[in-house]
Amino acid sequence: MSTEEKNGGPSHTIAVLVENKFGVLAKVAGLFSARGYNIDSLSVGVTQDPTVSRITLVTRGDERILEQIRKQLSKLIDTIKVMDMVREDTVQREMMLVKVAAPRSARAEILQIVEVFRARIVDLSAETLIIEITGDDGKIGAFLELLAPFGLKEIARTGKAALSRGPKTLKSTKG
């Protein structure tokens, strides 16, 4: 199967609790590369339990591929729990820094967009601005679309973080 076929299909966010040890991220990433599945975004951080890390990854594929990804992730010895983060039942956010061309003449208009999107300006120079924005895919996509005509110089995204709504948590069952 070609990479393109595998990368088709809707996007899914998956949260994985893993042992907080060296080499674990490489195993997760290796699993994706070995099978030709693409990772759209990935973020890792330690949880309230310092021995446990949480990986949030965004990937693409049909239901069959998604099931394989879930099963293969569950099979890793260092995996504690895997959960599909369904959009409606979860809060999903990503932070992005974007450097945009901003000559004096364009600044007022950019500032207006920044305000509407509740983004923040974190750096200012004679020709450019750096803007920080947090949101879901839709918001970040719309924001980029509006800024594009001014000239996007550089973009850095953190990858997605996601939590279930309500009291439900992705509990670590570590003894």
Added chain:
Amino acid sequence: MTKYNWLIKDVRQIQGVIREAVRVATGGRPGPVLVDIPKDIQTARTEYNPQAPVRGPLPAVRQMPEPDAKAIEKLIEAMERAERPVILAGAGIIKAGASAELAQFARHAQIPVINTLLGMGGFPGTDPLFLGMPGMHGTAYANFALCECDLLINLGARFDDRVTGKVSSFCLKAVIVHVDIDAAEIGKRVKTHIPILGNVRDVLRSLNQQVRPVERRAWIGQVEAWKRDYPLQYGWDGSVKPQYVIEQIQEITGGDALFATGVGQHQMWAAQFLRFNEPRAFVSSGGLGTMGFGLPASIGAKFGRPDKEVWLIDGDGSFAMTLVELATAAMYNVPVRAVILNNAFLGMVRQWQELFFGKRYSHSHYPTNPDFAKIAEGYGVKGFSVRDVDQVRSVLEQAADHDGPVVMDFHVNPEENVWPMVPAGAGNDEMQLAPPAPESAR
């Protein structure tokens, strides 16, 4: 390559890690693990603590839950409806120690059994219900049965591509049941109608308590007709035929021995022509296809089971890769009977080049092979060189009686092919064999 690995950075970790390593290697679906112990840790000192702590429950190797009773019920219903059921039994049977349960199940329910390459020995090769190996170099009757069956019960096999051939034409008439301890194997390559997650021995025990004995005269009769009309066969032209050598080994041992192999044509012929009497009697490298596996594996097998005769069936290409292990066999006087089916080719590569690449024998011909009998003698190991078919039986008998390692270099027909064959990428229904396929299997 491994299921998991550890790097020990503090000598105090070593006891906990070794315990954990054993648990991971043997838990769930078993597999090899690696513990990397650096030089400074190897020479450090520590106190032995019999209660060294081990990491908490590891979800991936936890105890398997009881198999789902509802799924087993569905399988039993499917068996009652089925007219042409077939069992595909893999290495899972051997790893779970479920051979006795499988034999009871198959005989009770009157279902023919196909063994995958690494499942060989999981079901007695002499049982009338045994159909041999499926797929690329499987028996004609196993592939006919796969094409015609209306219920396929996969017990601990992973639907390898050499078994299924083209997936879109695999077992099209069948309800597919897959019993596996590894959730990631179920539904990976073949769409499964009745998935059963669990230890195959638990599943079989539960089935054996519930299955009613049945007769399947029409289906068993059909399978027997295929076995009679399309047996494994090879032609005679006065040369030493590799299949003949293996048949003679089968006769001499009665199948009551352990057999190791390398990788290639000889491995397929061994799987086709030997009849394994018990689990773990066939020691071979499957999915990884590790040439050179045979000689060291046969020495290890003899150390592990000193009560059993051990035969190595190898090719010249595989044998050449690890023949320095003859030193080990000589040093410990390990009585392995090493048979080299020497065709001076990488035979399986040559076969593909002949059939699919217009006989362009590129880098597969080894006309300058050494004299393996002389090499054996150089190590102080008894060596035979055989070019005459009339000597085959007597050399094998002499080797069987020899108290120590033996190397037998059989110069076999260099252009013998493994048949039947399902070409790569084709379906099992496109199998090629000398006589044409019967109408019902097309």
